[in-house]
Amino acid sequence: MSSSTQDLIPQLQLGNTFGALFIGVIIATMLFGLTNVQAFFYFQAHKGTGITFNKLAVLWLWILDALHMFLIVHCIYYYLVTNYANISALTIIVWSFKLQIIIDVLIVYGVHVLYAYRIWLVAKGRSRALPITVGIIVILASGVAISMIWAVYQCRMFSDLVKIEWSTYLTLATVTFVDLVIASSLCYLLATSRTGFSNTDSIITKFMAYIINTGCLTSICSMTAVITCAAMPNNFVFLGVEFLLAKLYVNSFLALLNARSYLQPTTDTNNNSSDMHMRHAVYRPELNIKASQDEESQGSRKNTFKHSGDEVMHITRSAVPHRPIEVTVETNSFSSV
Template sequence: MSPLPSTQTPTLGNTLGAIFLAVVLSCILFGVSTLQVYHYYHYYPNDTRVHKISVGVLWVLDATHLSLTIASTYHYAVRGFGDFAGLQIVTWPVKLAITINVIIVLLVHSLYTSRVWRLSGYHRGVIGYLVAAVVLAGSGIGVVLAIESWGLRTWADSAAMDWAVLASFAAGTAIDILLSGAMCFYLRKSKGAGMRLNSRISTLIQYTLSTGVFTSAMSLACFFTFILMPHNLVFLSITYLLTRLYVNSFMAMLNARQRGPRTGTDSDAYALSRSHPTSGVRVSTVAFTHGSAPLAQPRDVERVRPPLSTAPNALS
């Protein structure tokens, strides 16, 4: 049998070294996400309770995932130094980190899907249903991967779940691309005659594209490194970074909105979108104005307040 290529041969550099570098970069990205969480709670105090709780849960899960990666790295690099038999065992922090990674990705994708659903005007069009179906299928693959990981005893046993790993990376890439495309499509449809409104929407489109490109590129990197270098841990180190990027991407999307105290109500935004369909402010903008200062509106638009009982909550 011919020897393995140098890119596949397990070495100290592409196993423990790759994990160590991933942990260092993960700590930096965790600091960035923590700062974004602080900015969110400071500048958007009027957001819905669902979003406030979701952001808090994401931060806790992110911190827990980082702690588990540090603990597993310490176990293999320090406590298991020189114990070649022990290095083959998959410890529980690694398994729990995989599970939390699946939960984080599922939560972020669900929050993005809810935004697409509201941008589409709920039951209008098929894109919202398509996005929901793809996210649901990808979530099922992630759950299978998390369950299968708890059955691992050694790293060699992971060969039996290669299909689940590859399917999870492929599904993540497809979902990221689909979510970014759907959100940009509906945001572009929301543009109208207002210059400031169009400027804010263009900013949201730029954030959506940039974050979608980053997460999709990292998912593809995990996919190809797992195929090309299955005998080392480079793909696992990229997975650690991917988890941080998912949290940062969603926080960047929330913090891209206009800051400042609210000057209107949800009912005002809903009435504006309903009573002036040609003004460039449609139902899709409500998903990005709830809980913060509304986007700038054309001056020639008259506000009409409907009864509170008839105005749906955009983000609940």
């Protein structure tokens, strides 16, 4: 063993360096398991809707998340197994560590783009100033992430990461700011969609709670990485926290997609046929006309929260009110919001 390696051994604290990365990978595997559960639940809930944009988005995020999981596991395996007791190898940044940062950025800003797209859809029929502003902010924020990737790829040793702390602070602070903009924009659009009906307003309130909670969770993770990097720049605790960031973003978006299935009451539908026919013996317009008007008004506002593959019911009534009529219900799928 060389004298330089002997001098390095007393200074190397495996507990708060590669031990912190190992703990981060363990927690990341748990979150990846949760990603699998949520993706499976989404595909099961929408298995009869064909190929939709949301399904492709979920599949793409799952592939990126699985690739990110593979890279961080390879990183830990390289340092703790392949180069076990090889102290000199622990100071060099392996290729999988650098590549996982690129995948991390693709996941985070991919989720931001998907949120911006949902804001665009929810704002349909209103002013486009808010969704356009959010889209511009997301695009500008991606430039900050690209600068961080460039700075990391200039580093060869872990000691070089201390020199580019500015990129870590700037990127994570930008991510937190974008989270705040997206969450506040969605909450504003939902709050202005209140109808006055207790059931609809209750669903809107629950959606807002989902958005705030998921946005706070990712923002807390980003700020924790910033704080640990500033307080402990000479260890890898902040890197272990960053391993969790991509997993939290994927789970937050999947949770929002599945939120309607959690919140909406289940209804009995016939999935084997595109048309449903309901026959009523007697139709009394004096009792049902006001209720039908309320239902149509409420239904038009509920379309804001429908996802891909949801079904809308159109009721066709006979013009003769004094005899039994046939009510035909047609189910059509439409694009998600």
